[in-house]
Amino acid sequence: MNVLSFSTWDLDTQWTHEFTMERHDRRSCHPMDLVSLYAAKRLALDHEFDSSTTSLIVGSTKRSTIAEIAQEATETPPIAFDPYALMKSLPNLAPYLIGKYLGLTGLAVQLSCGVDVDISSLIVANSMLRSAKSASVLVVTAHAIGDGFRAVSLLLEGSRRGTGLCDLTFREAEQLRDRAVPANEVFSTCAGAIEAGSSLKFGTRAQNLSFDVDIAA
Amino acid sequence: VQAAVITGVGAVTPVGASFTESWDALLAQKSGVREIDLVHTEDLKVRIGGQAKLRDADTSRKIPRSHLFAVSAVQQAMHQAGLDKFPEGCSLVVGHHGTTREEANLISEAIDVSPGGLAISLRNAFGPIGFCHTVTTACSSGAVAMGLGLEMIRTEQCDLVLVGGTDAVISRATLHSFYEIGALSDRNETPTTALRPFDRTRSGFVLAEGACFFVLERETKESRSRAIGRLMGWAVTTSTDSVAASCADGEVQAKTMNLAIADAGLDPGAIGYVNAHGSGTPDNDVAESRGIVRAVGSDTWVSSSKGSTGHMIGAAGTIEAGFALQAIRSGTLPATVNLENVDPACEVRHVIGSPRTEKIRFAVSNSFGLAGSCAAVVLGGI
Numbered sequence: 001m002n003v004l005s006f007s008t009w010d011l012d013t014q015w016t017h018e019f020t021m022e023r024h025d026r027r028s029c030h031p032m033d034l035v036s037l038y039a040a041k042r043l044a045l046d047h048e049f050d051s052s053t054t055s056l057i058v059g060s061t062k063r064s065t066i067a068e069i070a071q072e073a074t075e076t077p078p079i080a081f082d083p084y085a086l087m088k089s090l091p092n093l094a095p096y097l098i099g100k101y102l103g104l105t106g107l108a109v110q111l112s113c114g115v116d117v118d119i120s121s122l123i124v125a126n127s128m129l130r131s132a133k134s135a136s137v138l139v140v141t142a143h144a145i146g147d148g149f150r151a152v153s154l155l156l157e158g159s160r161r162g163t164g165l166c167d168l169t170f171r172e173a174e175q176l177r178d179r180a181v182p183a184n185e186v187f188s189t190c191a192g193a194i195e196a197g198s199s200l201k202f203g204t205r206a207q208n209l210s211f212d213v214d215i216a217a
Numbered sequence: 218v219q220a221a222v223i224t225g226v227g228a229v230t231p232v233g234a235s236f237t238e239s240w241d242a243l244l245a246q247k248s249g250v251r252e253i254d255l256v257h258t259e260d261l262k263v264r265i266g267g268q269a270k271l272r273d274a275d276t277s278r279k280i281p282r283s284h285l286f287a288v289s290a291v292q293q294a295m296h297q298a299g300l301d302k303f304p305e306g307c308s309l310v311v312g313h314h315g316t317t318r319e320e321a322n323l324i325s326e327a328i329d330v331s332p333g334g335l336a337i338s339l340r341n342a343f344g345p346i347g348f349c350h351t352v353t354t355a356c357s358s359g360a361v362a363m364g365l366g367l368e369m370i371r372t373e374q375c376d377l378v379l380v381g382g383t384d385a386v387i388s389r390a391t392l393h394s395f396y397e398i399g400a401l402s403d404r405n406e407t408p409t410t411a412l413r414p415f416d417r418t419r420s421g422f423v424l425a426e427g428a429c430f431f432v433l434e435r436e437t438k439e440s441r442s443r444a445i446g447r448l449m450g451w452a453v454t455t456s457t458d459s460v461a462a463s464c465a466d467g468e469v470q471a472k473t474m475n476l477a478i479a480d481a482g483l484d485p486g487a488i489g490y491v492n493a494h495g496s497g498t499p500d501n502d503v504a505e506s507r508g509i510v511r512a513v514g515s516d517t518w519v520s521s522s523k524g525s526t527g528h529m530i531g532a533a534g535t536i537e538a539g540f541a542l543q544a545i546r547s548g549t550l551p552a553t554v555n556l557e558n559v560d561p562a563c564e565v566r567h568v569i570g571s572p573r574t575e576k577i578r579f580a581v582s583n584s585f586g587l588a589g590s591c592a593a594v595v596l597g598g599i
Contacts, residue, residue, distance in 0.1 A: 056455075089394075091315055091353035093460070096588035100457035105469075108455040108590065109361055112315075112353040114334070120350050127368040207336070207349050 227293025267425025267527025312358030425527025450481025470508025489577025495521020
């Protein structure tokens with residue numbers, strides 16, 4: 001796959017409403033959704049893409065927060081119900097918000113596969129590109145990092161060496177390479193390598209499988 | 218255009234502990250909605266739901282209900298496909314909205330209740346598995362999971378993939394919050410007739426739980442000999458008009474159906490039956506009716522299964538695709554349970570009153586979810 005652009009956003013250090021959002025959207029955002037939206041919007045500022053042929057895959061370790069709103073809202077009804085609480089709990093709020101603010105109305109999928117979600121997102125993006133379901137795929141993954149949240153967005157297209165920032169390939173591997181990164185840091189590691197303009201090969205383990213990931217500058 | 222063959226289907230629903238039981242109940246126009254006893258509801262506005270029938274479940278193992286449903290449905294599907302454990306190279310794509318607080322509190326903290334944890338429960342039951350993806354696109358999760366599974370076959374990532382949906386979302390939180398946004402029917406005194414898709418008197422959906430899984434395989438001479446149908450195409454789009462409301466004019470719904478039909482290599486005129494999302498909410502049913510007419514015209518037969526099963530959320534897309542497939546196989550189109558007086562704003566060619574004998578070759582199953590996720594899958598016979 002060819003990486004056309006990338007962006008990162010850390011919510012703990014960049015908690016500013018740099019981008020215009022409608023007030024009710026801010027209120028109904030889970031931090032994981034917000035950081036995903038910001039990473040996607042920052043990428044869109046840097047790189048124009050065709051919203052009609054770009055698919056969206058969002059992966060996060062955001063759990064279904066039905067449990068969270070239960071704590072907020074329903075211990076002893078009757079309840080002063082916050083109508084935004086249900087929306088905030090939606091596992092797939094991020095693709096809606098990103099679609100709304102970036103004008104993406106095509107294929108959009110939210111994955112919530114735990115810490116494996118980086119590699120799951122790569123696999124699904126690869127499927128969409130190989131089957132020509134999409135000309136390009138915007139992949140955004142978000143994770144809790146320390147006290148905050150980090151999202152990384154990558155804009156990918158089918159491999160056409162030389163047209164983007166770098167090539168990104170991955171494949172199942174018999175065993176991990178010497179340099180291994182946790183499954184949930186795959187995208188951050190990719191972004192770091194791309195930013196540094198360096199090639200990088202590393203392995204990751206997810207879903208009982210080992211993968212090799214190559215970044216070719 | 219490449220299809221995948223379906224070699225097995227299994228389900229646990231409010232009207233049956235198996236797919237066959239559920240289909241028979243749908244044809245008999247039975248409803249699985251009743252007073253909820255899973256959680257206390259005396260102080261809630263909504264006290265009815267579709268609790269799944271689970272037979273011979275090993276409840277001594279502390280795993281969430283949604284995982285128990287999935288294990289049972291997968292077991293049925295694999296049995297029909299001639300499997301007793303996951304074959305080497307098998308993958309899994311699951312639609313799963315999430316785990317409720319009630320479920321989470323019932324089980325040990327050591328158990329992973331995140332959506333990805335479901336794969337662990339299935340691995341424990343059926344052995345090692347390859348790629349595992351968990352899709353959480355609200356009510357369209359099951360349909361999207363089917364589509365991603367089809368792409369894994371098409372792109373030769375695997376030869377066999379289990380696709381399905383499972384959810385156990387009946388909780389005090391969901392009953393309360395879905396009611397507050399106007400989505401749920403509060404006809405507590407008449408539970409079996411509370412969910413009334415396309416009817417003039419519809420008042421919302423009823424939360425339900427359960428699971429439905431399919432075994433999808435690459436089409437070969439051997440797999441075709443065991444096949445019960447084909448998954449031919451799919452599509453998912455996003456409506457960004459509103460996080461909660463349907464696209465009112467049906468444009469997005471029609472676009473989604475047409476993309477799925479084109480992905481299957483078919484013309485809209487080939488579609489003989491649409492298993493509608495048909496949630497029984499005032500807005501959805503009008504918008505979906507408009508979308509169906511725009512996509513496939515007004516001569517295509519339409520029914521919704523939710524009057525029987527309730528709304529199984531992450532599993533809705535897969536159980537309804539299963540019913541659409543069974544309609545093709547049996548030549549019998551199920552009627553919409555509880556549809557008595559069609560809303561004039563929902564004018565499509567309804568299957569109403571009783572099942573209809575009709576030979577069809579291809580069917581569409583629609584699934585529309587919160588946050589604007591619209592999905593459709595196309596099924597075909599063998």
